[in-house]
Amino acid sequence: MSQDTLAYDEALRIVLGASAKLGTEDCSLSACLGRVLAEPVISAVNLPPFDNSAMDGFALSGSSIVPAGTELAIEGEQAAGDGVVHAGIGAWEIMTGARIPDGLDRVIPVEQTERFAPSRVRLLADVTPGQNVRTAGSDVACGETLLDAGIALQAQHLMLLAALGIANVTVTERPRVAVICTGRELVDDPAQALEPGQIRNSNGPFLAARLPLAGADVVHVETVGDDTDAFESAMRRALSAGAKVIVTSGAVSMGRYDFVPHALQRLGAQTLFHKVAIRPGKPLLFARLPGDVLLFGLPGNPIAVAVGLRFFVEPALRVMLGMPRETSRRIALVTPYSKKPRLRFHLKSRLHVDAQGRLGVEVLDGQESYRIRPLAGANAWAVVPAEVDALPAGALVDVYGVGHLEFPLPYGSAA
Ligand SMILES: Nc1nc2c(c(=O)[nH]1)N[C@H]1C(S)=C(S)[C@@H](COP(=O)(O)OP(=O)(O)OC[C@H]3O[C@@H](n4cnc5c(N)ncnc54)[C@H](O)[C@@H]3O)O[C@H]1N2
Numbered sequence: 001m002s003q004d005t006l007a008y009d010e011a012l013r014i015v016l017g018a019s020a021k022l023g024t025e026d027c028s029l030s031a032c033l034g035r036v037l038a039e040p041v042i043s044a045v046n047l048p049p050f051d052n053s054a055m056d057g058f059a060l061s062g063s064s065i066v067p068a069g070t071e072l073a074i075e076g077e078q079a080a081g082d083g084v085v086h087a088g089i090g091a092w093e094i095m096t097g098a099r100i101p102d103g104l105d106r107v108i109p110v111e112q113t114e115r116f117a118p119s120r121v122r123l124l125a126d127v128t129p130g131q132n133v134r135t136a137g138s139d140v141a142c143g144e145t146l147l148d149a150g151i152a153l154q155a156q157h158l159m160l161l162a163a164l165g166i167a168n169v170t171v172t173e174r175p176r177v178a179v180i181c182t183g184r185e186l187v188d189d190p191a192q193a194l195e196p197g198q199i200r201n202s203n204g205p206f207l208a209a210r211l212p213l214a215g216a217d218v219v220h221v222e223t224v225g226d227d228t229d230a231f232e233s234a235m236r237r238a239l240s241a242g243a244k245v246i247v248t249s250g251a252v253s254m255g256r257y258d259f260v261p262h263a264l265q266r267l268g269a270q271t272l273f274h275k276v277a278i279r280p281g282k283p284l285l286f287a288r289l290p291g292d293v294l295l296f297g298l299p300g301n302p303i304a305v306a307v308g309l310r311f312f313v314e315p316a317l318r319v320m321l322g323m324p325r326e327t328s329r330r331i332a333l334v335t336p337y338s339k340k341p342r343l344r345f346h347l348k349s350r351l352h353v354d355a356q357g358r359l360g361v362e363v364l365d366g367q368e369s370y371r372i373r374p375l376a377g378a379n380a381w382a383v384v385p386a387e388v389d390a391l392p393a394g395a396l397v398d399v400y401g402v403g404h405l406e407f408p409l410p411y412g413s414a415a
Pocket residue numbers: 181182183185186199200201202203204249250251252253254255258280281282283298299300301302304369
């Protein structure tokens with residue numbers, strides 16, 4: 001390994017150190033799906049807000065059990081949406097969700113009753129105190145912390161916020177990211193026929209689709225040929241669009257047209273590293289532009305782009321979004337795996353649950369960095385450290401979701 005090739009952990013340390021948490025903004029409930037909370041949400045109200053009925057039936061009261069056979073006068077009717085009423089000693093016909101009349105403390109379902117006169121009811125079962133009453137604050141008590149800062153809001157969080165009457169939340173600003181793909185072989189327009197030697201740009205659409213799923217705001221996307229001047233102009237457009245992070249694909253390796261390092265010098269960038277002991281994506285370049293704009297120069301092979309995004313850009317986005325550092329899940333390999341030592345491998349993988357309910361991870365065939373079809377069948381990344389060369393079936397490996405906000409299993413503790 002050449003001396004200027006960094007270990008992944010060291011490279012990540014540099015990336016995290018160069019990334020800073022962004023500011024905060026208010027966001028309405030209708031616009032906050034996927035946004036990251038900058039402050040915890042503390043309930044200022046009870047949920048349910050009042051004692052209410054879990055059943056359609058009759059509300060009544062008593063000092064202890066009211067036995068089957070009891071006959072009561074029906075004093076009134078209480079439907080969902082009706083306000084405060086004061087009850088006497090009889091029963092109130094009540095609907096699911098309706099406020100329990102003051103003075104009553106239990107509900108018998110209608111199917112356990114018999115109406116034997118227009119306004120009289122007989123109980124066919126015993127009724128205990130509190131039965132079928134959903135008490136105020138039993139779901140959420142006023143003053144409780146419900147959602148922690150640093151979580152990405154999902155639909156179920158919006159359900160809770162809506163129920164609490166919270167119209168706005170404080171979220172972290174979304175990192176503004178630009179994508180620039182380089183390569184004179186690239187064709188963006190799917191309707192354009194390919195000339196010999198040309199290929200379609202797949203990294204651009206991939207990055208533009210994945211970045212918002214990782215919490216970013218994609219502010220500029222452009223494709224340029226292998227031309228330093230065109231690249232510099234694209235970089236300037238990305239900066240004027242307000243990008244705080246620029247992700248490029250291609251032109252960072254050893255070839256004659258690998259001009260990104262040189263172009264970055266001309267733009268006054270400080271290269272923080274170039275080449276990491278990983279596969280794929282070894283020629284990855286990380287630089288800081290004037291104005292603290294971060295540049296990730298991802299090697300052009302499509303899986304090198306996916307790995308660069310997942311294991312370098314996404315950790316930086318987490319810092320910017322105020323999220324804690326990600327931890328892996330340790331999951332057993334379903335088949336043996338071996339690799340060259342000295343490079344940390346990031347493997348297109350699939351999680352399975354077998355017939356006995358055991359979870360395992362399969363390293364997919366076709367790990368070369370030009371093969372994009374296996375990525376389409378992957379639902380996770382397995383990571384094998386640099387020092388390891390062979391692992392038997394059943395060995396635990398570090399597994400990460402396809403994106404840092406997407407994994408079907410909860411994270412384990414860092415221990
Ligand atoms: N002599 C050496 N050659 C290479 C080395 C090396 O160490 N020594 N490293 C290899 C590795 S590893 C990688 S990864 C690539 C990285 O090369 P570049 O970043 O300079 O990328 P390009 O040469 O521009 O492209 C590589 C490959 O990817 C295709 N590509 C590029 N952009 C796109 C896109 N937007 N959509 C789809 N495919 C794209 C491009 O056509 C090339 O096939 O270098 C190796 N070579």
